[in-house]
Amino acid sequence: MELLKQYEAIRHKLKAYRYVMSVVGWDSQTEAPKGAFPRRADMLSVISQDVFQLATSKEYQDAVYGLYEQREELDPLMKREIERVKKGLDKQVKIPQEDYVAYNKLINLSQRVWEDAKESDDWNKFQGNLKQLVDYNRKFIRYYDLDMEDYNVLLDDFEEGMTMELYDHFFDTLRAELVPFVRKVLSEGKPLNKDITTRLFDAKKQQEFCEYLIDVFAYDRNHGLMKESVHPFTWNTHPTDVRFTTRYLEGYVFSSIFAAIHELGHATYEQQVDEKWNDTGLNGGASMGIHESQSRFYENVIGRSKAFWETHYPKFQQLFPDETADISMEDFYRNANKVEASFIRVEADELTYPMHIMIRYDIERMLFSNEIEVEDLPDVWNTKMKEYLGIEPRNHAEGVLQDVHWSAGLFGYFPTYALGSAYAAQFLHTMKQDLDLDDLVQRGDIKAINSWLKDKIHQFGRSKTPLELLQDVTGEPFNPMYYVQYLKDKYTELYL
Ligand code: ZN
Numbered sequence: 001m002e003l004l005k006q007y008e009a010i011r012h013k014l015k016a017y018r019y020v021m022s023v024v025g026w027d028s029q030t031e032a033p034k035g036a037f038p039r040r041a042d043m044l045s046v047i048s049q050d051v052f053q054l055a056t057s058k059e060y061q062d063a064v065y066g067l068y069e070q071r072e073e074l075d076p077l078m079k080r081e082i083e084r085v086k087k088g089l090d091k092q093v094k095i096p097q098e099d100y101v102a103y104n105k106l107i108n109l110s111q112r113v114w115e116d117a118k119e120s121d122d123w124n125k126f127q128g129n130l131k132q133l134v135d136y137n138r139k140f141i142r143y144y145d146l147d148m149e150d151y152n153v154l155l156d157d158f159e160e161g162m163t164m165e166l167y168d169h170f171f172d173t174l175r176a177e178l179v180p181f182v183r184k185v186l187s188e189g190k191p192l193n194k195d196i197t198t199r200l201f202d203a204k205k206q207q208e209f210c211e212y213l214i215d216v217f218a219y220d221r222n223h224g225l226m227k228e229s230v231h232p233f234t235w236n237t238h239p240t241d242v243r244f245t246t247r248y249l250e251g252y253v254f255s256s257i258f259a260a261i262h263e264l265g266h267a268t269y270e271q272q273v274d275e276k277w278n279d280t281g282l283n284g285g286a287s288m289g290i291h292e293s294q295s296r297f298y299e300n301v302i303g304r305s306k307a308f309w310e311t312h313y314p315k316f317q318q319l320f321p322d323e324t325a326d327i328s329m330e331d332f333y334r335n336a337n338k339v340e341a342s343f344i345r346v347e348a349d350e351l352t353y354p355m356h357i358m359i360r361y362d363i364e365r366m367l368f369s370n371e372i373e374v375e376d377l378p379d380v381w382n383t384k385m386k387e388y389l390g391i392e393p394r395n396h397a398e399g400v401l402q403d404v405h406w407s408a409g410l411f412g413y414f415p416t417y418a419l420g421s422a423y424a425a426q427f428l429h430t431m432k433q434d435l436d437l438d439d440l441v442q443r444g445d446i447k448a449i450n451s452w453l454k455d456k457i458h459q460f461g462r463s464k465t466p467l468e469l470l471q472d473v474t475g476e477p478f479n480p481m482y483y484v485q486y487l488k489d490k491y492t493e494l495y496l
């Protein structure tokens with residue numbers, strides 16, 4: 001088919017452009033000196049202009065819309081790909097090029113502005129940029145002219161098929177089931193014997209332990225590596241090049257450990273996607289939510305289990321003999337699952353974590369329903385913190401300025417984090433019918449777990465929607481009660 005050839009040729013070119021832009025992106029976030037950014041933003045805007053021209057060219061549009069017309073004659077996977085691409089193209093061709101380029105430039109600059117604002121705890125430095133970012137998004141939604149409420153357009157971007165209605169139901173369930181449970185754990189829970197979460201641990205040795213963890217999780221070093229960055233993340237272009245970062249805080253050793261394990265979950269997923277999708281539009285993880293389910297599974301279900309530390313605590317003690325001299329494995333395990341009302345989402349424990357997401361969901365929902373404006377964010381933020389966790393931030397750096405997401409124009413992204421944990425609990429329920437998970441973890445056989453994940457979830461890339469995948473793996477639709485039950489079981493045993 002002539003149109004198919006035309007489509008595939010442009011798709012290959014676009015992939016090459018995006019590949020190069022990704023590599024510059026990785027460099028920006030790990031290596032590049034601060035002073036390089038204005039020039040970098042200028043150069044990138046030239047390239048993104050080229051990409052925009054190609055991705056909205058008449059030739060490309062003819063191919064995509066032409067194939068869409070004939071989609072019933074395509075094989076089912078190409079049909080799915082074309083439907084997805086058409087949906088994205090619809091959105092892109094409706095944005096004037098001027099706006100597109102200006103928005104990309106704004107995003108590049110905003111991340112630096114946000115970093116500065118956070119460092120100097122100065123909300124006013126960032127407010128103007130954030131307002132522009134929100135306004136662009138509102139403007140874009142008007143261009144798309146979809147028959148959807150504003151926030152639903154954004155939610156669907158990050159998790160196909162998700163709406164305020166579905167999220168409201170999910171978060172209402174969590175609010176009803178978990179808020180009282182969290183309160184009970186916080187007020188009546190057995191305290192830790194010894195708290196090591198504020199002890200000092202040398203950063204170099206932390207790094208050594210993280211390198212050890214890479215091998216524990218059987219990560220393929222030939223196709224991946226680890227670096228350091230302010231905000232840990234996973235980066236990939238295809239399964240043979242998947243990198244991730246962690247960060248070392250000498251006063252909080254669990255930060256580097258669980259960030260590394262979390263990102264290893266994302267990275268392992270990307271490495272295990274079948275390479276046959278490389279040159280298609282169905283490469284990479286299935287969705288944001290499914291991706292987060294894999295990182296949360298690694299971090300919380302495996303990494304914070306007793307079975308895991310029974311095996312790996314001796315190695316940790318060997319690296320830190322003085323710091324851990326008075327800490328038993330049981331103490332360490334309880335410390336790794338310490339529950340407290342805290343300010344920073346990325347440092348939050350597994351149990352209170354969803355409260356942090358609810359705050360962001362509420363704020364974004366109100367912002368894009370025009371119930372509040374950007375100026376209101378610091379106040380609303382602090383009010384919600386009090387409502388869900390009973391605490392109020394002392395400054396903006398530990399409040400409304402803490403996350404990188406909004407500075408990158410990512411609105412509608414946060415809810416997938418909580419969704420991910422809920423998917424993970426549902427997958428876990430099924431996995432336990434096939435595998436003796438505790439036994440494998442204790443024996444250090446993470447390979448067997450990875451191969452289950454590859455077989456059931458990872459290999460399929462984006463060829464299934466999140467809800468199809470969940471249905472295929474677990475045999476039932478999305479059910480948030482697995483998550484509620486998982487948390488209640490684990491934290492009742494630990495604390496009550
Ligand atoms: Zn993640």
